[in-house]
Amino acid sequence: MWLFWIRAYAQALRVPRASPGIGCQAYKKEPDIFSAAENVAALARIEPGIGIYSERNYFLSPLQLFSAFAASHAFGGGAGIFLNHFGYKNFQEVEAGLAYAKNLGPKLSIGAKFNYYSLRIRGYVSKGTPNAELGILFFPTSRFAAGFDIYNPVGGHLSNNADDKLASLIRLGMGYVFNPFFFLSLSVQKIEKQPVAGLLSLHYVLNKYLFLQAGFQTTTSMLWMAGGCWLKKFRLDLRVSRHPMLGYSTAIALLYSFKKEIAAPVNEVPE
Numbered sequence: 001m002w003l004f005w006i007r008a009y010a011q012a013l014r015v016p017r018a019s020p021g022i023g024c025q026a027y028k029k030e031p032d033i034f035s036a037a038e039n040v041a042a043l044a045r046i047e048p049g050i051g052i053y054s055e056r057n058y059f060l061s062p063l064q065l066f067s068a069f070a071a072s073h074a075f076g077g078g079a080g081i082f083l084n085h086f087g088y089k090n091f092q093e094v095e096a097g098l099a100y101a102k103n104l105g106p107k108l109s110i111g112a113k114f115n116y117y118s119l120r121i122r123g124y125v126s127k128g129t130p131n132a133e134l135g136i137l138f139f140p141t142s143r144f145a146a147g148f149d150i151y152n153p154v155g156g157h158l159s160n161n162a163d164d165k166l167a168s169l170i171r172l173g174m175g176y177v178f179n180p181f182f183f184l185s186l187s188v189q190k191i192e193k194q195p196v197a198g199l200l201s202l203h204y205v206l207n208k209y210l211f212l213q214a215g216f217q218t219t220t221s222m223l224w225m226a227g228g229c230w231l232k233k234f235r236l237d238l239r240v241s242r243h244p245m246l247g248y249s250t251a252i253a254l255l256y257s258f259k260k261e262i263a264a265p266v267n268e269v270p271e
Helices: 002-006 033-037 040-045
Strands: 049-056 064-074 077-088 091-103 108-121 125-138 144-151 169-179 182-191 196-205 210-217 222-231 234-243 247-257
Touching: 033 040, 033 049, 033 064, 033 077, 033 247, 040 077, 040 091, 040 108, 040 125, 040 144, 077 108, 091 125
Parallel strands: none
Antiparallel strands: 049 064, 049 247, 064 077, 077 091, 091 108, 108 125, 125 144, 144 169, 169 182, 182 196, 196 210, 210 222, 222 234, 234 247
């Protein structure tokens, strides 16, 4: 088991299992704070706020992921602080990062993130290394967006052993707003030394207070669903996925806006 984890650094932190589509609204002109987990360039368009995400994979306490995000406007763009923790007392992955993104006109956003990753296996190993992430988002039209994000493009070595390193991850994605109620996104990700994975995400606004999401991930044939509500400055999501062999994973996400009330991302929706 330890060999598997050593060869797969940072995958648990970078690819949520309970809701792999948590950041897919990066491919919209008005993303939420979790979008920066999908593409760091989305930080340039995020309203100031805090986001907390927690998931338990297959109902097992040792396979628990906790993430916290905070974002604000700064230096003509958006700045953010990120923290991810996966595992339990005998096995822990932790990564903290600082990010900045900026709009280069109405149709282009770029962003960069600098992280420090640490791995601790009790009684066996304790290591850490810095790494970086770069992202670009394009907005050719008001309805369509596309982007590219790469995590750990170079470096990320935890020792002199060439194989003892963080896995690189590349994401290509796009999104299309069909109408004020319905949004679809498609993304493809490649983790170093793993097969290419495709992700389809559907987002539907029911009314001014409620929304639904659903999606499918190709590599594991995993389905996921989510439901959430807006309430003044808060947004609450409940999320679940099903792996065909390993079973269910659950997650909860909470978003708080610093400056304004969170509402449905459309001007006119039914009550």
